Amino acid sequence: MARATTKPARKRSFLAAALTTLALALTGTATATADPAEATAAPPAHAVTGYWQNFNNGATVQKLSDVPADYDIIAVAFADATATPGAVDFTLDSAGLGGYTEDAFKADIKAKQAAGKSVVISIGGQNGTVSINDANSATNFANSVYSLMQEYGFNGVDIDLENGLNSTYMSQALKSLSAKAGSDFVLTMAPQTIDMQSTSGEYFKTALAVKDILTVVNMQYYNSGSMLGCDGKVYSQGSVDFLTALACIQLEGGLDPSQVGLGVPASTSAAGSGYVSPSVVNAALDCLTVGTNCGSFKPSKTYPGLRGAMTWSTNWDATSGNTWISAVSPHVHGL
Numbered sequence: 001m002a003r004a005t006t007k008p009a010r011k012r013s014f015l016a017a018a019l020t021t022l023a024l025a026l027t028g029t030a031t032a033t034a035d036p037a038e039a040t041a042a043p044p045a046h047a048v049t050g051y052w053q054n055f056n057n058g059a060t061v062q063k064l065s066d067v068p069a070d071y072d073i074i075a076v077a078f079a080d081a082t083a084t085p086g087a088v089d090f091t092l093d094s095a096g097l098g099g100y101t102e103d104a105f106k107a108d109i110k111a112k113q114a115a116g117k118s119v120v121i122s123i124g125g126q127n128g129t130v131s132i133n134d135a136n137s138a139t140n141f142a143n144s145v146y147s148l149m150q151e152y153g154f155n156g157v158d159i160d161l162e163n164g165l166n167s168t169y170m171s172q173a174l175k176s177l178s179a180k181a182g183s184d185f186v187l188t189m190a191p192q193t194i195d196m197q198s199t200s201g202e203y204f205k206t207a208l209a210v211k212d213i214l215t216v217v218n219m220q221y222y223n224s225g226s227m228l229g230c231d232g233k234v235y236s237q238g239s240v241d242f243l244t245a246l247a248c249i250q251l252e253g254g255l256d257p258s259q260v261g262l263g264v265p266a267s268t269s270a271a272g273s274g275y276v277s278p279s280v281v282n283a284a285l286d287c288l289t290v291g292t293n294c295g296s297f298k299p300s301k302t303y304p305g306l307r308g309a310m311t312w313s314t315n316w317d318a319t320s321g322n323t324w325i326s327a328v329s330p331h332v333h334g335l
Helices: 014-027 102-114 135-152 167-181 202-209 240-252 278-290 314-319 323-333
Strands: 047-053 073-081 118-125 156-161 186-189 216-220 260-265 308-312
Touching (some): 047 260, 073 156, 118 186, 135 156, 240 260, 240 278, 278 308
16 A cells, blocks of 8 residues: 655654553543443445545545545554564644544544444555564454554454554454454455465465454555465456456455455555456456456355455545545445
8 A cells, every 4th residue: 555655753652552541541531531432333345445545545535424425434544563573553644634623533432333334444555664574462452453444433454454464463463453352343454465275374374363353354466466366276456357367366365355455546646556347346256256247267166255345545535536435435335
């Protein structure tokens, strides 16, 4: 995922967040902190995920309240690494977003949740590097993300690490986080195509290791070279075959259909390559769920429980008049 080239200064550290949480608990004022346990709406069986940009990179600047109601899961992009190994923090880019305040942001999260939506904090992005390679950093990750969930009311976390990960310790971190968050925890992932070519890859191994708590993997079918499909043939990005033949790897590699989504750019401006029109996304959804509108590749069976689709980003879609969500949302929700 593309992101801003500059980041706002952090207003608080992981340590400060932990101390604040402890102080609130000791003084009996912990109710001032948003409680993720209060947000209990689960994503629907067929869901649309959209990334919301916490920065201005030329796409339409939005508040969360501006994001169309057709998005079921909103991934706030992005939290950043801190000086503490494995830990992350989030700072709202109030200046870049036209004076959007933290209070308004938190209120908008609650409003989205009241409308049945899930809001998660995304970790990583194109330039984001978070290293979780031992037990200590795994603990720091779980604690810091949970602190953000408490502070802002996020329903869970999105893993969008594009610079590698360690399946052993990332799985450990996510399971620990899930135990803290409870049964309503929402976990999404957005691996690159290369990360999901084989079940022996670290990203794929992570997804399988946390399958019991995993909501959906929305692989990025863009900014990619040609890749192998589940039939062993090579497919080029930007086609219905690329979407269906690569999704088949995940569907036959151990993920439940409800844990597989198609991640695509909202417009040609949203990614360097791999854009497909909404009609191609819908054709791929049809091919995978009911076996119609396929290209040259047709899966050996259908997967009616397929979760849905994802786009980068709600901002780029707004720049294009929300044409992506207007076309794809009715199709996903009609599966």
